Structures are given as structure tokens and as C-alpha cells.
Amino acid sequence: MASHTDGRAVLVVEDEPLLRLDIAQAFEDAGFTVLEAATVDEALEALGRGIDVDLIFTDIETPGRHNGLDLVEIARAHWPDVPVLVTSGKHRPETPRIAWFFPKPYDATKIVTQARSLAD
Template identity: 45%
Template sequence: MAARRLLIVEDEFLIRMTLAEVLTDDGFEVLEAGDADEALATLEREPDLAIMLTDIQLPGSIDGRALAARARQTRPDLPVIFMSGRPDPGAANTTLDLHISKPYLPSTMSAAVRRLIGDS
């Protein structure tokens, strides 16, 4: 099931809950974090995540871009979807990254997750 496990890092509870519900319904095993610090702890104890979805603006010690950089210190091939309410063309700067602007349709996010993990 590791190929279908993902981490959602989003401080807005309703957005995180809705996205988690949609992705769970689509067959993914979803872990959730409300800030960067919680996400780092999850990344440390969950070595088999297939992908991380993170808001760029996060509470905690670091933002979503720095969170992705820290995650890739131990998992250089971890795909990341950056979510933001503001345009941020610099967020997705590798072939493992994707930037999706808010608001988005949950079906758009599900398709993006599948594309990045090679599960079309």
C-alpha cells in the first residue's frame, strides 16, 4: 500500500478534511498534518510515503517550500504538490513537483496525485 500513501500538510482544517476525504474515496491512504512541524514528525516516522501535498504558507517553524527541501534530504525522489492561494511559479522547480492554485477541484488534485506517482 506504500505506493498509495500520502501526506497532506494544510493548516486550514476544512480544506485538509475535504481533500483527505476525496483522496481516501479514490483509494489512497491519507495521513494529515496541520503544520510543518507536525509534517516533519510524520515524515520521520512514516518512511514509505508515495507523495506529499503541502500548502506553501504554513504555520510552524518553516513554510511548505522549506518542508519539501527538508523532506528531500532523506527522500530525494519524493514528489510534492504545492498548494497555494497565490501564484508562486517558483514553488514547483523540479520534475517531481507540481503547483496547484487554490481554489481547485478535488478531482483535479486526485488526478495530479495519480500523475505524479505514475498511477494513471
């Protein structure tokens, strides 16, 4: 965890441990507090317990009952002020459904820059 945070928190949802570690580190280096989940189901449990996040970064394809596109819809319904940034190496979602999409392999700097803009 970074030694300094500016109060912004991000929930990272990625089932690949190395990818999750890499993007989590990029967010931490940018001053975000990072919460991690390996699946959308795990993320929904955490959100249901009332964790406070400023944005969500999720992969589309994760194991479990729900995927990243489900998370976008659920977040819009329950946490409409929390932006959801989406990534995938396999899917290219429709633009109206997803506002912020980053194809894999992605540039973590671009994601963090967009996250800063949305969280400010």
C-alpha cells in the same frame, strides 16, 4: 477512511481544517491512505519517525518554523523519490522550484489525477 486502498499513501499538510478534510476525502475516495498534518513541522516529525508515503500534498503557508517550500527542499534532500504537490492562495512559486503547483481555490479532481499519475 475509505473502505478500499490500493497501497498508495499521501501525506496532506494543510492548516485549515475544512480544506484538509476536503482534500483528504478526495484522496481517500481515490483509494489513497491519507495521513494528515496541520503544519510542516508536524509532517516532518511524522516523516522523521519513518512513516512511508508515496507523495506529499502541502500548502505553502502553514504556521510553525517551516513552510511548504521548506518541505519541498527537505523532501528532495531526504526522500528524493517522494513527489511533493504544492498549493497556495497567496504565493505563486517559481516553476523550476515547484514541479506541481495548484493555486487555491483548486480542483481536487485535478490534484488526485496528478497524484495517481505520480504514485503509479
